[in-house]
Amino acid sequence: MSLDDFLTGTAANAIGSFLGAYGLFALLKGNGKLEEFLTKLQRPELRRERRRAPKDILFGIELGCPAGLVHELLGFHHRGGEKEFGANENDMSWAYRYSDALVYIRFNSTHSVKSIAIALTDGEDASFYFPDHMDLPPLGKINFADLSGEEGLVSFRSGLKACELFKTVNVLPQDLHIFYTFGALSPKFPGCLREVEFDWDAKREELRTPLKDVKINWMARSSSYEPEYFPWDLAFD
Structure with missing residues (x-):
């Protein structure tokens, strides 16, 4: 040719x-x-379960609970991952998606729960209640001013695609070895995550928005004082 x-x-x-x-x-x-x-x-939308998350999901699953029992209680996870950044090579994580919440569970090297986090979605007006001894408004109503009586400072962290305010506290005496991270996560594209608004002054490294006006859209329980995090991309895939 x-x-x-x-x-x-x-x-x-x-x-x-x-x-x-x-x-x-x-x-x-x-x-x-x-x-x-x-x-x-176009990119398919996030597949979420039509059913709502169990109301006691944060406190019904104990830290240290084996993965097998979590599977029995919640069923098969919607997303799973291993070898997280900075984690033991045997660590793993499971994610569950409900109509009113996104749930993220991390396991240690023995496949026992080391942290459990829940984030609110924008789909429904949900509230998740804390035990009476914590004396806090439910997740869905709570803001950072409600945590002013707890030790610790409200901190800021950011990345290329998201920024957030967070605070880690320990509630005594009942939860001596349990720590709580409360966060206001604000991705550039929130997906199905419930949106929050705040104004952070990067130069002065201080919050301009009053604490009472910053709603908390996720929280976590863990056995470590190291601040937990919620994966923002869970709101998309």
Whole structure:
């Protein structure tokens, strides 16, 4: 085959592909189905369970609970991961998605629960209650001013795609070895995560928004004083 024949064939194929695509779009537009077709090409939405999260999910699952029992209580997880950044190679995590909450559970090297976190979604007006001895409004109503009686400071952390305020506290005496992280997570694209708003002054490293106006949209229980985190990308895939 000569070079001229090759170029002629390539041009003919390109023109044919263009005319075929143009014809398809014209046909879809004429039938009123173009928008439906383009919608199918977009990234699928987060698949969440229609059922609501168990109201006692934070306190019904004890720290140290074996993974097998978690599976019996909650069923198969919607997302699982291993070898988290900075974690033991045998550590793993499970995520559950409900209509009113996203749940993230981390396990240690013996596959026992080392932390459990829950984040509110924007789909429903849900509230998750704390034990009476904590004397706090439920998750869904609580703000950072409600934590002013607890030791510790409200801190700020940020990355390329999200920023948040958080505070880690220990509630005595009942929860001597249990620590709670409360957070206001604000991704640039929140997905199904319940949105929060606050104004952080990066130069002065201080919060401009009154604490009472910053709603908490996630919290975690763990056996370590190290601040927990909630994976913002769980609101998308």
